[in-house]
Amino acid sequence: MGDWRNKLFSVSGLAMLAVLFIALVTLSNVLLRGQRLDLTENRLYTISEGTRNVLRKIDEPINVYFFYSETEARAAPSLRPYAVRVREMLEEFSQHAGDKLRLRVIDPLPFSEEEDEASQFGLQALPTASGASIYMGLAATNSVGDEQIIPFFDPSKEATLEYDLAKLIYTLANPKKPVVGLMSSLPMGGDFNPQTRQPSPPWVIDEQIDSLFEMRDLSPTVTAIDEEIDVLMLVHPKGLSDETLYGIDQFILRGGKALVFVDPHAEIDQPAQDPNNPAAAFAASRSSSLERLFGAWGIAVPAAEVLGDDVLALQVSTRPGMPPARHLALLGLTTDELNQDDVVTSGMTSVNLGLAGYISAREDAPVELLPLMQTTDQAGTIPVDRVRFLADPGTLRDAFSISGEKYTIAARVSGTVPSAFADGAPGDGDTEGHLAASDGPINVVVVADVDLLGDQFWARVQSFFGQRIITAWAGNGDFVINALDNLTGSSDLIGIRSRATYRRPFDRVEELERRADERFRAKEQELQDQLTVTEDKLAELQSGRTDDNVLIMTDEQSAEIQRFLDERVRVRKELRRVRRDLDKDIERLGTMVKVINIGLVPAVIVIFAVAAAVARRRKAGAA
């Protein structure tokens, strides 16, 4: 009697247990979200605080479509790891944004509706050998119909993946075009040229900013910077009044972002000609500074010196007909001098500067300088007076000494700073609303060169049937746009630094490959040399001939050719052997690795087990 009851209880107990189990697992899946321990070396799965803030501040839902041709991508296995990485980052994003970010992963099969959709969004397809196309891009839309895409996720841009995605989301979440306030003492927006009596076109950089941002020109006499301005771009500030400086100071302390270009000597700053006193223009100062504000932040851009760099010096042609000469103070920065860890300069390969200054910080400066552009350690300073009336750049080398220091030319300036106007507003001393110190860290990028903005340093403008065709030959424009883009984004975006890459190759195998390649090339070179020698010899034999039948080869020549042909066969054979050997080295390492991993430990265990069994039997036998 009790038996079956027991059984019944047990069976129903088991069933209840199962229901409880499923319920608990489901519940824990929902409730325990977000508690995780990221053990990856580069915290690949931990998105930064900045991104999280961006995601938290989304008001209206954003739809994200990740198009990845998973099926087709089987033909391109190298793309797979990165696709997985992108998808996981997107999933991480959507987890943090909750229902504000709707992620859909789509596999656009050939000739499917999804594929049409992908191409309608303007995503790029990578053709495969078999004629199919692989999509690995992203399209996102917000509730007011704005659209942003990443046409193709380029694995080489992995370092900025998080930033690029966060930036895209931010742009959709904040659809208004950012406002850039430009205060410049230079005629960036175009000028009237008195000599040609025609308006000169705007600078390329000005046009580019205008196309991407809402640009407002600020008079150098304004006393307050409008709240609506997201980024203040100050170019070559000269002789600003205290009232204007106060306006800028308060704008920055309030959290306004600024991109400042100053220069100890701006070549591009051409003073107006005074017909009555032509010498005045020649002697006029071409330097600019924001000394008062910089002083409060604890930084300085020395006004009497420009930088020279022996490694970075650019070639310039000084006079027609003369060979180009290296100009120590015209610098061509490369990847190594552009901070690859910062999103503004990451991935940039060249920026050209002219007569640039440098930024230094006091020991006790309240701000931190994060260099974006630096010189090499083969740099030194040159007094401004020496470049002012420079006829021959070659003479710069005289008296130039390398200090061995790396100078910072452009930097992010951040930190909590005091006002440069400790006593409140200048003049009447109105203290209402005066900020004595910044609320939080300020966000400013300072560049100690103005010339880099000039077209002649980075862009070629051509007229083509009335259209202006612009070809950039250096990254100066990208730098400015990146900096503005980054500063207008939000301080959350600024905080996202680029990440180390995901790919981890077998260094040892690659090293073997490299070494073998070198050997192969050396052999190839040998063959080439041999060929040259033979050709020379043939030519020599030919020119030394005195007979009439110059078109017919002598026996000596034929022998030489035959010798070369034999030699070539020998070297070719050698080359094939080298190639085989190189593959052999790699294969041998692979075989060793496999043998050790598949066979070694099992073999040891078998030996151990046999030994243990024998020992046991002996013991049993002895007993």
Add this chain to the structure above:
Amino acid sequence: MNQVRTIFRRELASYFSTPVAYVFIVIFLVLTGAFTFQIGNLYERGQADLVPFFTFHPWLYLFLVPALSMRLWAEERKTGTIELLMTLPVTLWQAVLGKFLAAWCFTGIALALTFPVWLTVNYLGNPDNGVIVAAYFGSFLLAGGFLAIGACLSAVTRNQVIAFIITVTVCFLFLLSGYDLVLNAVQGWLPQPLVDAVASLSFLTHYSSIVKGVIDLRDLVYFAMVIAFFLVANAVVLDMKKAS
């Protein structure tokens, strides 16, 4: 707790007193090695990580763990030693826990003996060792999940072969429940929350998230619950059998 330790020791020692343990470990090591290098092409793909190695663990466990767990109770029941065990001054709980822990520890030893592959990738390149630690941990948890299921089902029958087959089947369902194949089959007749529940039951989804290098509390809780549930069920089943 002392009794648990005693049973644990006795069980673990009994593995190594017969060739079974060695055979099991050798098969496990040879298969992982062969799968990793021959099918997963760990060497040829040139990436310093252990993805091909850990990818095959669920499938290896699917057959090897039931082979290990099938004798846990079935044998004791067949040979009648279970009666002996029950007369010892240990509770059912302690016996269940001790046996399970011994088997789990044994799989841990087998797993630890795969260390050459870890050394290999460190020799060949510069892998992310944090990820590898997490993946080993995940694999160990996965083995625990399989074992708990196997232990429970081994108590259901006297026949080891039947225990093996049922265990493989149930484990297979647990592996696949996150796949579209299974989900589509249940989509039609189950409400969505239950479908989600089925999806969240999959070993694979939880395992693969740990193998990436991220230890999510949900994954930990999941494996802990799987083990706990099947061990409780194991005790209940034994109790039922004893009663009958």
